[in-house]
Amino acid sequence: MNTGRRGWLRSIGIAALLTMVVAPTPAVAQEEQKPPVTVPALTDWAPESGSYVYGPRTRIVADTGAERRVAGTLADDLRAAGHGTVPVVRGGARAGDIVIDVRPAESALGTEGYELHAGKRLSVTGATGAGAFYGTRTLLQLLARGDRIPAGRTVDVPRYKERGVGVCACYIHVSLPWLENLVREMAYHKLNQLLLELKVKSGAHPEANTWGYYTKDEMRRLVALGEKYHVEIIPEINSPGHMDPWIENRPDLQLTDSDGTRQPSRLDITRPAAFDYYTSLMDEYAQVFTAKSWHMGADEYMLGSDFAKYPQVLKYAQDRYGPGATPQDAFVDFVNRVHDHAAGKGVDLRIWNDGLTGANTVPVRTDTTVEHWLNVAVKPSQLIAQGYSVMNAAYSLYLIRGGFHSDTGSLYDQSWDPRAFEGEKLTSARGVTGAKVSLWPDNGRGETENEVAVRLWPALRHIAQATWGVPHPDATYAEFVARGTAVGHAPGWRDLTRVPVADGTYTFGRSFTASVQRTADGYVTLRSAAGCLAISGGRLTLNVPLQPGVEATWDTCDATNTLQRWELEPATGGFRLVNAITRMALTVTDDGRIVQYPPDQRPPAVWPLT
Incomplete structure (x- = not known):
């Protein structure tokens, strides 16, 4: 028996036998050629032979200040994800190390793109610290599936510059741990804007401090987390409509109709005191928020009514802009004055689109970003042609407590992307900054925060995919959901559904x-x-x-x-x-x-x- 086996070995040759033993089956070889699983998906993966192995001797190599900031965050997240304590060192990379490289000359990567190369060591290169940071998010997702990463290279650059989530914590308080979870999840999926409508407890206007506000220290803590994870937290105080959280105790600032009835949700834009009040709140928020954008809302000012009931608004517009002015010009005038106040402090303005009905003769400043959510007379293509940057905040992307929920599966199956606005599908992405999902508390008791989270995570992963990469990386929505399940939650994410005592x-x-x-x-x-x-x-x-x-x-x-x-x-x-x-x-x-x-x-x- 042994003699026969030795003869068989001699007849085929040792080298040929080894080839038979180690060569992967065609199915395995094909699987190894696929990009590793991430969200957003990698679309530019060039496989190589071998693999990178993360182990107990792994170090993070980073030399410059920008590189070491990225490395420090990565080390924190590796520890939080259960991968142990990894030292951050300078120079001399060896096998198994992770190398962070920030090279401003790599301009093709843009401000947020990166190159990742996995071999005997793993390197992440960005033209900026933000780009290198996003490369580390991909690394963390790859390690979520094990300590061995297939060798290969990818260059990964976002398609849109604004990739966001909007949260109205404006009436119903949303807990800080929930918002911190959201920031971590956003960064893990390469989303970069949290647009947060909220009330910060005011020292200048204590009469406005009805619940649910946040303290300044709470918001400073959230802003610091956002800065660490490259999530810009853009605050919003909606005005001149939806101002009731701020002016319910200020009847002197409320718009009064022709019957003498005050409107507690509407700011009287004809009063200088109203503008002074609003901008003083902006200045107070500047003590907390570091974002270079300010969202003033500007939606639904005449919701359930019309300008005809407020003749003082038309008079204000005509006094300011002449007899041909419209009441809408008074509204635009308020928007532009807020714009100029923000611009004077180096901050850009954002508004919703529904107030731009075309009934105005005075234009909104063209460097205002318009978030398009409602299909009105002025279409996104017209806004872009007029010089505005437009973000897609479509109603189809909404999640409302106890109400409408975005049908993420249907959007995925349609290969939805940020060019698909309410009422219009654009053929070009020119002028489109990106897109966001929006959470609204219209029925504040309709769902708890934890229930909202369950609905949010698939929508969050979908908007990340649609704004960073191709909109349909998997053949079915079920496969895309499985992709999200495979990468799991962000390091440091807390399970807020745990109850600390037994029933x-x-x-x-x-x-x-x-x-x-x-x-x-x-x-x-x-x-x-x-x-x-x-x-x-x-x-x-x-x-x-x-x-x-x-x-x-x-x-x-x-x-x-x-x-x-x-x-x-x-x-x-x-x-x-x-x-x-x-x-x-x-x-x-x-x-x-x-x-x-x-x-x-x-x-x-x-x-x-x-």
């Missing part, structure tokens, strides 16, 4: 005893003989009781009632209770009542659980 009956200090049960979306309900703990009183805003001081009550249990869901927030000595929708914490009054308050107004109660 069971607990006594909350001296206040009450209740059965604690986890909900499907990662909160808890508190059930006693009297019912389920809820926030149900007070004046409603977007269907949510947002007044501080509203008492928590024991209501009839209803699994669909999101106001009966609570976050158990660990604290020294026990737990705080934060309502899943109002985002206010419970505190105990001197007379024993349990009420909700923002944590910076009243210290939250901390309950030991027994």
